[in-house]
Amino acid sequence: MIARVRAGDREAYAELVRVHADVAHRTAVLLGAGADAEDVVQNSFVKAYRALGGFREGSAFRPWLLRIVANEARNAARASRRLRSAVERNAALEALPPPDQDPETLAVTRERHAALLAAVGALSEPHRLVVTCRYLLDLDEEETAAVLGWPRGTVKSRLHRALARLRTGLAEPVPAAWNGGLR
Incomplete structure (x- = not known):
């Protein structure tokens, strides 16, 4: 699928997004993005798309993507100076x-x-x-x-x-x- 995305197949990337969107969102929430989680996920997918040329062939996509999400979540948490609330953590894990x-x-x-x-x-x-x-x-x-x-x-x-x-x-x-x- 990565090869198809690199070849310009936008539907292949849309499929990658559909497959990984839930875990990316959970990751963003659990790593402190809180209310900004959707923005973090969207930014992460944009960054992943732009960086796909540097993605190593044969590597696992999920951990690579989640590393981008983790970095974006930390950046969002630092920028907003908000700690995630117990309600958000419970909602994500309920x-x-x-x-x-x-x-x-x-x-x-x-x-x-x-x-x-x-x-x-x-x-x-x-x-x-x-x-x-x-x-x-x-x-x-x-x-x-x-x-x-x-x-x-x-x-x-x-x-x-x-x-x-x-x-x-x-x-x-x-x-x-x-x-x-x-x-």
């Missing part, structure tokens, strides 16, 4: 509860979810970024490294430190899926 879940369990689950998101939001920027990419966007280590422009070892070490800070900062344990083998 999952529908199972229909058979009782209200008390649902309330406790939402409280824990809000506390976890608040704790992630309180991390330093590098730690917040690595946790967001790895666990909230469900990227693997290699994709996280590509999106953030860091070596894989840096991703591992910052993730380890971020999870340790989350564990000490939360009364509840970090979700088991986030432990990454750490105890």
